[in-house]
Amino acid sequence: MLSCGGFSYEKIIVENLKYKYPDTDQLALNDVSFEVEEGEVIGIVGQNSAGKSSLCLALTGLIPHFFNGAYGGKVLIDGIEVKTSTITDLSQKAGLVFDNPFTQMTASKYTVYDEIAFGLENIGVSREEMIERVDWSLKMMGIENIKDKNPFDLSGGQMQRVAIASVIAMRPEILVLDEPTSQLDPQASEEVFRVIQQLSQEGITIVIAEHKMEKLASFTDRILLLYEGKQIDFDTPQKVFSRDDLHDYGVVPPIFTTYCKAMGMKNKKTNTYPVTLAEVSSLLGGENNEWNKS
C-alpha cells in the first residue's frame, strides 16, 4: 500500500470494498481491492450483474450517498475518502457517464452550450471560468458545431458526447464510464471511443466498463475482471485475456486472442497471446503493421 497518513500517490485506491443494495441478499461487490495510478486506462469486464455498474457508482460516490445499503471497506479518490465526502465534492474528482444518452440530458436547458454549463452553475464557478471550461469541453469532444442545438434534437452519439462534455467540464481528474457505447451504432461508438482516448492523452485517468473486448484490448492499460461481485483478476489485457478459465466467468477474449490460442501463437517473451489485430500482425512478422493503429 502506497498510502501513508491519508496521503496517497495513487489516483484511486479501493480497499476490501463490499456493498449490498437495500432489499437484496447478495453482495453486489464482494471484497474488491485495487489501485489505479494517475493517467491509467482501466477496463472493467464481467458478465451482466457481475458488479461493473455498482463499482462505477462506488467510485463516484453514488454508492453509498445516493443508493443506501450495506457498505464496507474503503474507496479513496485522489486521497479523499468517498464514504465521508459528498457526491458534489466527488464530482469534481471523478465524473460519471453511463449508457443512456437521453436520461443524462438535464432537460432544463435549451442549447448544448447551456447544458454543459449546468453543473458549473450548480457548483458556483465564475462566469469567465465557466465559459472557458465549456469551450474547452466542446473542443475536446469535437462538438463545437452543435453548441447552439437543443440537446434533444441530437443523435445518440452526439448526445453521448454532450454527456461526456458536461461531466469533464467539472474538471475531474478521473472519468468513470459505464458502458458508454452500448446504445450507439458502430460509427457513434467509434467516435465516443476516440474522444475517450483523447481524454486519456490529456492525462485524465479513465475507468470504463464495456462488453466490447476488442475495443478495450486496444486502449486499456489494465483490465479488472469481476464475477458475482468478486474481483477475479486485475492485470494487463494480455494477461487477463490469456487466462484459460475466462469462459467460466462469462467473458470471451477478443476474437484475435481466441484465434491465436487455437493456433498456439504465443508471444514467447511475455508468455501471453496477442489481444489486438496489430499484435497479431507483429507476431506474424510485422508486415502491415500500420493496420490497426487507431
Next chain:
Amino acid sequence: MTLYVKQDSLIHEIDPITKVIYAFVAALLPYILPSHTVALIVLVISIMLLVVGKVFRKIIPLIGLSLFLIVSLVIIQGIFRPDNVTPLFHFGPIIFYKEGLSYGLLLMLRVINLLCAFGVLILTTKPDDLIQSFIQKGMSPRIGYVIGSVLQLIPQMSATIATIKDAQRSRGLETEGSLLVRIKAFLPLIGPVIMNSLISTRERSIALEVRGFNAKQKKTFLHEVHTYKYAKVIQAVLILIFIFAILWRIFL
C-alpha cells in the same frame, strides 16, 4: 413546448421580472376598474407592445383558440344576464339586451387583454431566462429545475407514449374502437408509461447528482443577469399605476 419567439426587439431586451409585473398589472387593471375604456386602453397598449416585439402574429392563434369561450360569453350574457332590460335586437324569439351585451363585451376585452398581456411576457422571454430571474429573486433552484424540465419532458413523454402504443398493438392489443375497447387498453398503455418515467427519473437524478445538483455553494449563472436600464423606473411606474387604480376604486 415553448412559445418563445426569438427576435431582436426592444421588448425582448426588457428584463423578465419587469415583464412579469407588466403582465400581472395589465391583466388585473380591467378588473379593478371595470370600465370598457380602461380595458380597451390596456389592450391597445399590450397590442402595441406585441407589435414592437415583432410577435403580434403569434398571439392571433392563441386568441383564436379562446374564441369559442369569448363568443359564448358574449351571447350568454347578452341573452341571460339578470339585469338585462333594454332589448337591442333579436333573432327570432331570442332577444339580445344592451346591458348583457355590454357586460359580455367587457368580459371579452378582459380575456383578450389577459392573453395579450401574458403574451408580451411569454412570447418575448426565454423560459430559462424567466426561471433564472426567479431563482435569483430567491426561488428554490429545485423548483426552477422542475418547471424548466417539464416544458421539455412533455414532448419527450409523448414520443414514449407513441412507442408504447406501438409495442402493445404489436402484441395484438386493439387501441381504437368502442369505449370498452379503449378502457381495456388503458392499463397496458399507462403501466409502461409510469414505469418508464420512474426509471428515467431515477437515471436522470443520478446524472443531476454528479453534476452538483445538490451543491451547497451559491449558484452562478452562465448567462448574465438580463438587466435593463429602465427596469426600475418601469417597475415603479407599473406599481404606482396599480396602487393608484386600487385607491381610485376604493375612494372614487
Next chain:
Amino acid sequence: MNGIKVENISFSYTEGQPVLSNIDVHFRQESTAIIGQNGAGKTTFVKLLKGLLKPATGNIYVNGMNTQEYTVAQLAKQIGLVFQNPNDQIFKHTVIEEVMFGPKNIGQSTEEARQNSLLALEKIGIVHEADKNPYDLSLSDRKLVSIASILAMKPPIIIFDEPTMGQDYLGKERLKKIMKDLRAEGVLVLSIIHDMDFVAETFERTIVMNQGKIVLDGPTREVFSHEQLIRDVYLELPHATQLGKQLGLKQTFLTVDELINFNRKKQ
C-alpha cells in the same frame, strides 16, 4: 404465399423528406440482418413491415396479407416485433402474466397461452423467473421477457429490433441459439442490429441500408466482402473478417471458428 413481399414502397413522415424510397425486396425463409447507421431508415422500415406504418406508395404483403388492409392487431398473428426497450411494454406483475398477454389477445385460450408462454420462457432460459415481478429482473433479463412474450404468440415471422443491446456474452449466445432454433422451425427471422460480429455469426442474409435505400443485399458472406462499401456507409467489418484480411487470406471469413478450421487444415 409465405414470407414478406415488399413492392416498391416509399415513405415519409413529412412531405418532401423521404425516409424510405423505392424499396423492393422479398423475404422468404433466410434469417436476415438489417444493418445501417442510425437514421438510415431501419426502424421505419420494420414498422412498415409490421403494419404500424403504412407505405405512401407501393404495397407490403405479409404472408399474403396486404398491410394496408389490416389493423396492427389483426396482423399480430402473422408477424411479431420485439421492441428495443422492454420497458415500453411490460405492465403485468408477474413474468408469466406478461408473456401471456399477447397470446391471449390473439385468441389463445388461457390454458393454451400458459402452455405457450412457459414453453417460450423455457426456450429463452428464464422459466425459473416465471412468477417474479418483471421489474425485479435486470434490464437484460427484462429484454428476454419481451422476446418470450412475442415467441409465445407463435407468429410465423419475428422481427427483432437491436436484440443484443446491453446483452453480455452469454446473453448473446442464448439469442443466437434462439434465432437459429426459430429458423430451424421454419420461422422467418429478421433483425435490426448494430453488432457486426453477431450478424456474421447468426444471419444467412444481410441487407445494408443507407439514407432510406437498400445499398447491399445478399448472403452475409458476400455482403461483408464489399469492404469499401461497408466503410462508405459508416459500418465496420466483423472482427473475424478483419482478422482474415490481416492474415492475407482472399476469402471472406465470418467467424473465428471458420478461420481456425481453415488454417488448421492448411497446416
